[in-house]
Amino acid sequence: xxxxQESGPGLVKPSETLSLTCTVSGGSISxxxxxxxxxxxPPGKGLEWIGSIYYSGSTYYNPSLKSRVxxxxxxxxxxxxxxxxxxxxxxxxxxxxxxxxxxxxxxWGQGTLVTVSS
Amino acid sequence: xxxxxxxxSVSAAPGQKVTISCSGSSSNIGNNYVSxxxxxxxxxxxxLIYENNKRPSxxxxxxxxxxxxxxxxxxxxxxxxxDEADYYCGTWDSxxxxxxxxxxxxxxxxx
Numbered sequence: 246x247x248x249x250q251e252s253g254p255g256l257v258k259p260s261e262t263l264s265l266t267c268t269v270s271g272g273s274i275s276x277x278x279x280x281x282x283x284x285x286x287p288p289g290k291g292l293e294w295i296g297s298i299y300y301s302g303s304t305y306y307n308p309s310l311k312s313r314v315x316x317x318x319x320x321x322x323x324x325x326x327x328x329x330x331x332x333x334x335x336x337x338x339x340x341x342x343x344x345x346x347x348x349x350x351x352x353w354g355q356g357t358l359v360t361v362s363s
Numbered sequence: 364x365x366x367x368x369x370x371x372s373v374s375a376a377p378g379q380k381v382t383i384s385c386s387g388s389s390s391n392i393g394n395n396y397v398s399x400x401x402x403x404x405x406x407x408x409x410x411l412i413y414e415n416n417k418r419p420s421x422x423x424x425x426x427x428x429x430x431x432x433x434x435x436x437x438x439x440x441x442x443x444x445x446d447e448a449d450y451y452c453g454t455w456d457s458x459x460x461x462x463x464x465x466x467x468x469x470x471x472x473x474x
Contacts, residue, residue, distance in 0.1 A: 282463075284408075291365060292400075292408065292451055294463040307462050341407055348455050348463055349398045351419065353407040 247272040249342050249354035257336075257361050263329040267342030267354060274323045275300040280345040283316060283327045285338040286356070293338075297345055298325055332361045366391060367452055367466035374472040375442055383437040383469045385452030391464060395455040397435040399428055402449040402468075411450075412437065439471070447473050 253265035267281070274281060282297035296306035298316045306314050310329070318325040329336060337360050343350040368386040375381040385397065399412035410419055412428035415435065427438045435452055452466040 291468040292453075292465040294465065297463075309462075347414075348396070349410060349413040349453075350400070350408070351410050351413075353409070356407050 247344060247352050249344065249352060251340060251342050251354045251357040253357065253359070255358060255360060257332055257359060258363050259333055259361055260331055263327070263332050263336060263340075263359055263361070265327045265340055265342075265357065265359070267325050267327075269323045269325075269344075272344075274318065274325065275320050278346060281318065281325045282343050282345045282350060284341045284343060284350065284353075285336075286341070287335075287338045295327065295329075295340075334361050337361045365467040366456055366464040367454065369450075369452060369466040369469045371467070372470045372472065374474055376474050377442050377444060379442050380438065380440045381442060381471065382439075383450050383452075383471070385435045385437070385466050387433050387435075387454065387456075388458075389433060390458035391433075391454050391456040392430065392435055393433040394457065397428065397430050398453045399426075399435075399437045400451045400453065400465075401446075402451065404448070408451065442473050444473050447471055 248270045250268045257263045280297040283295040296316045298304045313330045315328040339356040339358050341356045342354045344352040396414045400408040401411045402408040415430040416428040425440045429436050449468045451468045456464045
């Protein structure tokens with residue numbers, strides 16, 4: 246049973262960089278069939294895809310966030326990570342990591358709330 | 364403002380059928396597969412339908428999906444109180460320099 250677990254600070258100051266890691270267990274992040282993605286959900290609002298990465302390091306990002314986003318992968322630790330720079334209150338959200346296949350998100354982490362506040 | 368348009372809310376009685384619509388354009392729904400997600404209160408979304416009308420293993424056949432032109436529909440029959448959730452459609456949009464997009468979500472209330 247594949248499991249994904251997000252981890253990282255729950256509070257980030259404005260203008261700083263948000264950093265989260267997703268640890269994958271019960272399966273290999275190096276599987277050739279899957280991408281690994283980040284999705285966020287502001288409190289009381291809908292879902293927004295942030296970006297996705299293949300185990301080789303190939304990435305694709307939401308154009309609206311691309312200038313501030315970096316997603317990386319560490320296959321030795323079976324983890325992938327998200328960095329979002331220059332955050333503002335508008336970046337306050339629950340951040341989910343997920344396993345993606347053919348643009349569908351098949352497995353999700355439980356999510357982690359990140360609040361941007363001074 | 365979401366690229367895909369869903370009704371904010373729908374409701375129906377237990378045992379009844381409900382449909383949730385998702386409207387897009389030729390750059391997204393019109394030329395790509397649609398998926399649907401169920402988000403129960405306080406939990407992560409769960410894939411309900413993929414490739415317009417396919418169900419992952421374990422999803423009951425009470426849930427169905429369809430697509431016509433630039434719109435897609437999620438159908439739920441034999442409504443149960445446990446179906447109360449937010450439902451999101453999702454697809455690929457080629458007009459946004461390549462991006463995955465979601466609808467704004469529909470809150471289903473089982474009266």
